[in-house]
Amino acid sequence: MSTLTKYQTANTAFVQEAEVFADLYGKTQPALTAIRKQAMAAFTKRGIPTMKHEEWKYVNLSSIAQTEYRTASPADSQKVSKSDVEQYRFAGKDAILCVIENGKLNVAVSSMSNVPKGVGIGGIDDFSSDAAVMNHLFTHASYEEEAMVALNTMLCYSPIIIKVDAKVKCDTVIQLVFATVPGVDPLLIPARVLVIAGDESEFTVVESFHTHGSGALTFTNSVSEVVVGKAARVHYTKVQVEADEAQHINYHKVNMARDSYQHLTTLTLGGAIVRNNLNIRLDDEQVNAYLNGLYVLNGKQVIDNHTLVDHAMPNCYSNELYKGIIGDQAQGVFNGKIWVREDAQKTNAYQSNKNLLLSNQASMNTKPQLEIYADDVKCSHGATTGQLDDEALFYLRARGIGETVARSLLNHAFAADVIEQVENETLRESLMQLLDVKLSALQIEA
Amino acid sequence: MSEDLKILDEVTNSEYKYGFVSNIESDNAPKGLDESTVRFISAKKNEPEWLLEWRLKAFRHWLTMVEPTWPNVHYPQIDFQDIIYYSAPKKKPTLNSLDELDPEIKATFDKLGISLIEQQRLAGVAVDAVIDSVSVKTTFRESLRELGIIFCSFSEAVQDHPDLIKKYLGSVVPATDNFYAALNSAVFSDGSFCYIPQGVRCPMELSTYFRINSAGTGQFERTLIVAEEGAFVSYLEGCTAPMRDENQLHAAVVEIVSHTDATVKYSTVQNWYPGDKNGKGGIYNFVTKRGICLGDRAKISWTQVETGSAITWKYPSVILKGDYSVGEFYSVAVTNNMQQADTGTKMIHIGKKTKSIIISKGISCGKSQNSYRGLVRIGKKAENARNFSQCDSLLIGDKCGAHTFPYIEVGNKTAKVEHEATTSKVGEDQIFYCNQRGISTEDAVNLIVNGYCKEVFNQLPMEFAVEAQKLLAISLEGSVG
Numbered sequence: 001m002s003t004l005t006k007y008q009t010a011n012t013a014f015v016q017e018a019e020v021f022a023d024l025y026g027k028t029q030p031a032l033t034a035i036r037k038q039a040m041a042a043f044t045k046r047g048i049p050t051m052k053h054e055e056w057k058y059v060n061l062s063s064i065a066q067t068e069y070r071t072a073s074p075a076d077s078q079k080v081s082k083s084d085v086e087q088y089r090f091a092g093k094d095a096i097l098c099v100i101e102n103g104k105l106n107v108a109v110s111s112m113s114n115v116p117k118g119v120g121i122g123g124i125d126d127f128s129s130d131a132a133v134m135n136h137l138f139t140h141a142s143y144e145e146e147a148m149v150a151l152n153t154m155l156c157y158s159p160i161i162i163k164v165d166a167k168v169k170c171d172t173v174i175q176l177v178f179a180t181v182p183g184v185d186p187l188l189i190p191a192r193v194l195v196i197a198g199d200e201s202e203f204t205v206v207e208s209f210h211t212h213g214s215g216a217l218t219f220t221n222s223v224s225e226v227v228v229g230k231a232a233r234v235h236y237t238k239v240q241v242e243a244d245e246a247q248h249i250n251y252h253k254v255n256m257a258r259d260s261y262q263h264l265t266t267l268t269l270g271g272a273i274v275r276n277n278l279n280i281r282l283d284d285e286q287v288n289a290y291l292n293g294l295y296v297l298n299g300k301q302v303i304d305n306h307t308l309v310d311h312a313m314p315n316c317y318s319n320e321l322y323k324g325i326i327g328d329q330a331q332g333v334f335n336g337k338i339w340v341r342e343d344a345q346k347t348n349a350y351q352s353n354k355n356l357l358l359s360n361q362a363s364m365n366t367k368p369q370l371e372i373y374a375d376d377v378k379c380s381h382g383a384t385t386g387q388l389d390d391e392a393l394f395y396l397r398a399r400g401i402g403e404t405v406a407r408s409l410l411n412h413a414f415a416a417d418v419i420e421q422v423e424n425e426t427l428r429e430s431l432m433q434l435l436d437v438k439l440s441a442l443q444i445e446a
Numbered sequence: 447m448s449e450d451l452k453i454l455d456e457v458t459n460s461e462y463k464y465g466f467v468s469n470i471e472s473d474n475a476p477k478g479l480d481e482s483t484v485r486f487i488s489a490k491k492n493e494p495e496w497l498l499e500w501r502l503k504a505f506r507h508w509l510t511m512v513e514p515t516w517p518n519v520h521y522p523q524i525d526f527q528d529i530i531y532y533s534a535p536k537k538k539p540t541l542n543s544l545d546e547l548d549p550e551i552k553a554t555f556d557k558l559g560i561s562l563i564e565q566q567r568l569a570g571v572a573v574d575a576v577i578d579s580v581s582v583k584t585t586f587r588e589s590l591r592e593l594g595i596i597f598c599s600f601s602e603a604v605q606d607h608p609d610l611i612k613k614y615l616g617s618v619v620p621a622t623d624n625f626y627a628a629l630n631s632a633v634f635s636d637g638s639f640c641y642i643p644q645g646v647r648c649p650m651e652l653s654t655y656f657r658i659n660s661a662g663t664g665q666f667e668r669t670l671i672v673a674e675e676g677a678f679v680s681y682l683e684g685c686t687a688p689m690r691d692e693n694q695l696h697a698a699v700v701e702i703v704s705h706t707d708a709t710v711k712y713s714t715v716q717n718w719y720p721g722d723k724n725g726k727g728g729i730y731n732f733v734t735k736r737g738i739c740l741g742d743r744a745k746i747s748w749t750q751v752e753t754g755s756a757i758t759w760k761y762p763s764v765i766l767k768g769d770y771s772v773g774e775f776y777s778v779a780v781t782n783n784m785q786q787a788d789t790g791t792k793m794i795h796i797g798k799k800t801k802s803i804i805i806s807k808g809i810s811c812g813k814s815q816n817s818y819r820g821l822v823r824i825g826k827k828a829e830n831a832r833n834f835s836q837c838d839s840l841l842i843g844d845k846c847g848a849h850t851f852p853y854i855e856v857g858n859k860t861a862k863v864e865h866e867a868t869t870s871k872v873g874e875d876q877i878f879y880c881n882q883r884g885i886s887t888e889d890a891v892n893l894i895v896n897g898y899c900k901e902v903f904n905q906l907p908m909e910f911a912v913e914a915q916k917l918l919a920i921s922l923e924g925s926v927g
Contacts, residue, residue: 054516099860132731189737237823274495296721342844343844345844355856357856357858357859357861358559358859359859360826360858360859361826363855363856363857364854364855364856365853365854365855365856366853366854366856366865367851367852367854368850368852368865368867369849369850369851369852370839370845370848370849370850370867371847371850372839372841372848372849372869373846373847374841374844375841375842375843375846375871376841376844376871377841377869377870377871378868378869378870379865379868379869379870380866380867380868381850381865381866381868382862382864382866382867383852383854383863383864383865384862384864384865385854385856385861385862385864386861386862386863387859387860387862437660440581
């Protein structure tokens, strides 16, 4: 079978599955029927993107097209125990822990007793009478334009919803643990999150993706939609530590209202193919958006970070810092686009992408992109790819530090830049530990 | 009307200075394109069989290709059957001295301000003037021949030096490379050929002026420059076109081969008719330019000043094959009114310790769109390769756009690749500073923009630098951010 027909077969199989799901579960969610139909039409039209697609130029999804995935259903849930999930806790004992097992919230093993007043966390049934939530659900990430969002929209029946009321400041970290439990057959896991930050609210969310146990291939297809209200402050961290063979594509769409602030960190360490799509829309004036990313790869990992900062309104600020360490035969991709729309005057946008290559088989493709349609702006980007500075290495060696140690010190310092900006201390320390474990796994070539 | 608006208005109203039509009778091919057109052109040029075959092969391949749509430019579909593919001045002059030159042609050059005599006497520039496809006059050829340098029109080279043409034609830009290169390979009418033998340093700047003259003719030029081991040449190309309402297509191919220790410096100033302020008319400039550093320590340097054309779409590239070879790209692209430019470069590092530098300065005014699109690729075996890229954009007026699409592909850990880009407008504080010192706003902007482009202008040969500065002044006339 040629590769092209494999894509077609996979596309057809997904659509058929979506039709079966619509019959099985659709009746309980009538509000979403119309959207799912449109998503199905959009996916039928676009299909799994091939490398001919400009936005997918460096990532080959044929391994996804070639695997016969079965979509996870509620029956694939409830395999992890409460003690299992404790190891995935990143933000201390007090944190709220929501365990999403193969795409479905498993309340029994979650720690949600300490959810403060004004914060609501639950599934679609818990919010079905809340019109404000239902109006946001499935509407922000564009399934018309992105095939993989369409795939999620047509197959996901158990979205997780977090709603923080206006003026609520929640000090307790909310961690969403996405536990992927591989089965006998390859499993597609559609995961979906909707976060609504009320005006002037402030809180921290962590999304972490883990593989629990071993088995056949898994493909996580997740979509997060974050609606940031006026003057709200959202700290968001996405951690990817799935198994080495896992496939993972996620979309993260943020809409930011006037005077709002968000700090988004994406840490990617695991997975065979990982694609992070970030789409941050600065929807009103005086918005501050920070996007930080770190990816450390070894083996044959392929990691693609696609970010879009969409300056739709004047007087906004955005700052993006992405760093990568690439070893072995791994491939890194960074595509950062800053889009300043017409009349988004006084925009101040900054972007930086720095990469370290550790081996001669490693490669890095970066495309920092500026599209600017307004004149009174300050936009700049910088991108570098290279290896460790010889002089820095010499400095350390001259002080009696062995080469391997010196190199790992410098690698750590390079990567730590990103994690140090995470505000919550406990979380920051957990991330630092994850980083060090990964760094020690890297082959350091002199 | 505020001062700013008034000055902006003046800019948008400044007319194209070089818009005039020379009344020279042309010997045209019939409109349209099929195999017979290709045969017609080849027969007209009295070409050998192998070249005709080469053209036909390119044509047949072209038929299977589709027009590229990825550039960030928008234009109505081109009807390739509505173009005259060959147009030669009827009185083909075979001249011994400049006095015999058709007075009309001479007057055309005078209007352009590139009087051949002037050039010959004062500047010491050998000019190979190309009007609508047939090379009219090659100057200074004699003195060059003494050094073994061949500088002639492409069709002459086909007749006189078939071995060289056969060896190098299509060696850098294959006939099947891309849609427009294939089209050019099928129907190219003329161009320039330049060959510098081993160890020779060309004593003067070699220069060609292109001009599209007849209405509705496409210009398909082909330039081939070969520098043998240890040779050096600086080559200039300038372009103007008269004002015409129909869009005219220009799809040229430039190939440069630089052998061991050779250096080729290629400079171009392009000020073709950009269309009027409503975007009517203007040239479509879809060009493939590529050089290859074949030997060790070879060097190719592109310098371009792009102020004209309704749509510019070109990426002068360098393939750095030899170890220690060097590629350079310096560019100023100015767009005004409804102009669109999608331009940049490709640096393909293959050899060890290869170096490349990219300096690109974009200036957009009016409602124009200016894009930089570049590729830096470090191959797996390119040990210790080095690249530095800088792409700056300047925006003048709130309806224009500036875009950057840099592709950086690194496959070797010893590579050092840096890219930086900035976008901003002319600073009010800078203008205020000049105003305070009695410099008018208009002069201040000119001063600032000139300073902004200095890095590129410095790379141009002197005569060109003066012309480029003048062109910039015309394009920006009194503009204020």
